[in-house]
Amino acid sequence: MPIIDITKKRLTRITCSPHLAPYLRQEVTSLGFEVQEEDHASVHVGATLPDCMRLNLQLRTALHVLWLLKRFRCPSPKALYTHIASFPWEELIANDSYFSVTSTVEHPKITNSMYPNLVVKDAIVDRITKHTGRRPDSGSDRSRIVIHLYWKDDRALVYLNTNGRRLADRGYRKMPHTAPMQETLAAAVLMAAGYDGSSPLANPMCGSGTLAIEAALIAAGRAPGLLRSNFSFMHTKLHDEHAWKSIRVEARKQAASRPPAPIVASDIDPRALTAARKNAQTAGVEHLIDFVECDFADTPLPDLPGAGIVIMNPEYGERLGQMSALEPLYGRIGDFFKQRCPGWKGCVFTGNRDLSKRIGLRASRRIPFMNAHIECRLLEYDLYAGSRAEKRRG
Numbered sequence: 001m002p003i004i005d006i007t008k009k010r011l012t013r014i015t016c017s018p019h020l021a022p023y024l025r026q027e028v029t030s031l032g033f034e035v036q037e038e039d040h041a042s043v044h045v046g047a048t049l050p051d052c053m054r055l056n057l058q059l060r061t062a063l064h065v066l067w068l069l070k071r072f073r074c075p076s077p078k079a080l081y082t083h084i085a086s087f088p089w090e091e092l093i094a095n096d097s098y099f100s101v102t103s104t105v106e107h108p109k110i111t112n113s114m115y116p117n118l119v120v121k122d123a124i125v126d127r128i129t130k131h132t133g134r135r136p137d138s139g140s141d142r143s144r145i146v147i148h149l150y151w152k153d154d155r156a157l158v159y160l161n162t163n164g165r166r167l168a169d170r171g172y173r174k175m176p177h178t179a180p181m182q183e184t185l186a187a188a189v190l191m192a193a194g195y196d197g198s199s200p201l202a203n204p205m206c207g208s209g210t211l212a213i214e215a216a217l218i219a220a221g222r223a224p225g226l227l228r229s230n231f232s233f234m235h236t237k238l239h240d241e242h243a244w245k246s247i248r249v250e251a252r253k254q255a256a257s258r259p260p261a262p263i264v265a266s267d268i269d270p271r272a273l274t275a276a277r278k279n280a281q282t283a284g285v286e287h288l289i290d291f292v293e294c295d296f297a298d299t300p301l302p303d304l305p306g307a308g309i310v311i312m313n314p315e316y317g318e319r320l321g322q323m324s325a326l327e328p329l330y331g332r333i334g335d336f337f338k339q340r341c342p343g344w345k346g347c348v349f350t351g352n353r354d355l356s357k358r359i360g361l362r363a364s365r366r367i368p369f370m371n372a373h374i375e376c377r378l379l380e381y382d383l384y385a386g387s388r389a390e391k392r393r394g
Contacts, residue, residue: 009048011036014064015041016061016062018041019369021040027060028059047067049067050243053162053247054251057251058224059167060183064167066161067159067160073155074151080119080151084127100140100145100147102149103150107152124147144235145164148160162231168185171282172227173279187217190311192367195215195311197260197261199309200264200301201263202299202308203263208275209265209280209289212289213276219260222284226248262304265290270293273293296333297335308345314329314333317355323354330355330359343384344383348381350379361381363380
């Protein structure tokens with residue numbers, strides 16, 4: 001009788017980048033899961049392994065879906081080995097397969113961050129060899145089975161990382177161009193802006209097209225995981241191929257029934273547009289985006305009833321001397337919003353508070369994000385077709 005039951009709900013930690021947890025929670029609850037815990041970079045739910053398959057397919061803002069295998073008190077590396085070796089790894093990992101180990105460790109006895117990984121690897125290999133007579137290979141490649149250790153003080157949890165490589169790596173960004181936004185961050189920024197695909201969207205200065213492509217995936221109701229063909233759970237002995245195929249078929253059926261509203265992506269750099277088009281083509285959404293080579297201020301806005309969203313991610317001026325060169329650009333963004341976008345919602349994602357003041361408009365919301373190590377804000381502007389007072393009177 002197998003010890004590991006894939007239909008049993010286990011504590012599942014779904015991780016994300018800092019500040020994205022509220023958007024991840026929104027996604028998880030919309031899929032019917034109850035959030036049991038939440039912190040700044042993860043949410044916890046009860047999930048079966050087939051549930052984890054669905055989460056891997058559907059989530060736009062998650063990085064990893066970690067399915068709990070074992071938890072235990074762990075005061076030392078010796079205890080770590082003993083507890084890991086007591087788990088039935090032969091039910092999870094074939095003796096002719098390959099696995100890798102990752103970890104997050106905060107323990108006073110550990111000074112070498114790679115040492116716990118080695119202990120876990122040795123315990124798994126020794127267990128499988130003892131029970132099957134043959135050992136699997138292991139290494140740093142995360143394209144197959146990935147086991148994750150979380151060890152803090154005397155508390156340890158061991159997970160199956162069901163996705164392996166980050167879910168942010170959708171697979172469509174073959175031409176990243178310069179300083180591309182991470183896919184999961186782009187999806188969260190669009191969610192924060194209130195974008196759901198029902199209204200037009202313009203993305204001037206689109207760069208390699210991540211914002212526009214993520215918007216197109218949202219508008220089309222397309223699960224981002226459908227772009228990937230490889231997940232860690234597929235390489236385990238627990239994998240149910242029939243269930244996986246059924247989950248994928250169901251995800252394809254959930255495509256939006258309405259035609260998506262127009263999406264326009266523009267850039268003055270032809271190399272950026274080439275990259276954006278190629279990436280959109282790889283993602284299967286090129287037909288949903290109108291790419292235009294022009295200065296951002298000349299971006300054609302869809303002429304449709306009702307307000308749309310204009311969203312921009314200009315340079316931040318991280319390096320010394322760049323800020324003064326970017327001040328006129330931010331001033332022109334304010335002019336573009338005032339002159340070309342009345343009635344629309346304007347959004348600027350930036351990591352430079354001083355430059356954002358050059359826009360010259362009062363933001364109705366300032367939503368915090370982190371882009372790698374940079375503290376950023378999504379600035380939202382209500383662009384009235386007259387004065388604010390006239391809007392209130394109307």
